[in-house]
Amino acid sequence: MSVQSVLDSFGKGIVQQSRSNLTKKGKKNTGDLYQSISYELNVSKNSFQLSFSMTDYGQFVDKGVKGVSSSSKAPISPFSFGTGSGFKNGLTKGIDAWVQRKRIQFRQKEGKGVKGQLLSYKETAFLIRRAIWNKGIETTNFFTTPFENEFKKLPEQVVEAYNLELDTFLKYTLKW
Numbered sequence: 001m002s003v004q005s006v007l008d009s010f011g012k013g014i015v016q017q018s019r020s021n022l023t024k025k026g027k028k029n030t031g032d033l034y035q036s037i038s039y040e041l042n043v044s045k046n047s048f049q050l051s052f053s054m055t056d057y058g059q060f061v062d063k064g065v066k067g068v069s070s071s072s073k074a075p076i077s078p079f080s081f082g083t084g085s086g087f088k089n090g091l092t093k094g095i096d097a098w099v100q101r102k103r104i105q106f107r108q109k110e111g112k113g114v115k116g117q118l119l120s121y122k123e124t125a126f127l128i129r130r131a132i133w134n135k136g137i138e139t140t141n142f143f144t145t146p147f148e149n150e151f152k153k154l155p156e157q158v159v160e161a162y163n164l165e166l167d168t169f170l171k172y173t174l175k176w
Helices: 003-024 032-036 058-063 090-102 121-135 144-153 156-161 166-173
Strands: 038-043 048-053
Touching (some): 003 032, 003 144, 003 156, 032 058, 090 121
């Protein structure tokens, strides 16, 4: 078996398992992330270059995001809300669109003349955003786990021949 076919099989396996994980974990909402997961294998005379790509927010779904008041959903995530380094209004736009697409509306608490009326989509989205901001986004490892599992299966000769180390390999093959 050639190195090219081994790496091609490696890439296909990771993409297939990552997509499967998104579906199993209920993270295939619009299908944008699912469809964006891909790999590219470039072969030249003296080298192989393998890279993976997906939409930008895929890394947040994979690694999770620590909340402002709690990091229990993603304790080892490199990402956290409130740092000012993320996408501006990314959470707002995403949740607003999701709430309307799913037609989610919370009800007001009953009491003092209120009879459990429906909140607007905007009010519902605000409450969801606030909860996510405070509590964070749970780590899924939908991509990391398949990558690590497939890396372990790479024939020892390929790993030794190219002196690959998992951390270095991850750093150079992910395009997020």
